[in-house]
Amino acid sequence: MPFWKPLKNRVQTELIKRGYCVGCARSLSEAERQPYPGDEDKELVTCSCRRVFVYDKRLNTYRRAEFDEVRK
Ligand SMILES: [Zn+2]
Numbered sequence: 001m002p003f004w005k006p007l008k009n010r011v012q013t014e015l016i017k018r019g020y021c022v023g024c025a026r027s028l029s030e031a032e033r034q035p036y037p038g039d040e041d042k043e044l045v046t047c048s049c050r051r052v053f054v055y056d057k058r059l060n061t062y063r064r065a066e067f068d069e070v071r072k
Helices: 009-017
Strands: 032-035 042-046 052-056 061-064
Touching: 009 061
Parallel strands: none
Antiparallel strands: 032 042, 042 052, 052 061
């Protein structure tokens, strides 16, 4: 039962910023982290539902990873 069901993209973005996965609502602080290629101030964060986010260490915020950021 997704609590964000009636919400729109803007609200999803806000959830992500605060560190919650929009797919499963888990806290991204518990997700798997990898170094972001070419940028030490960021981390790639993979949720257990396989959605990928980018964490910005300086801003302490998350965003959805772009398609080309996920590809290896
Ligand atoms: Zn998730």
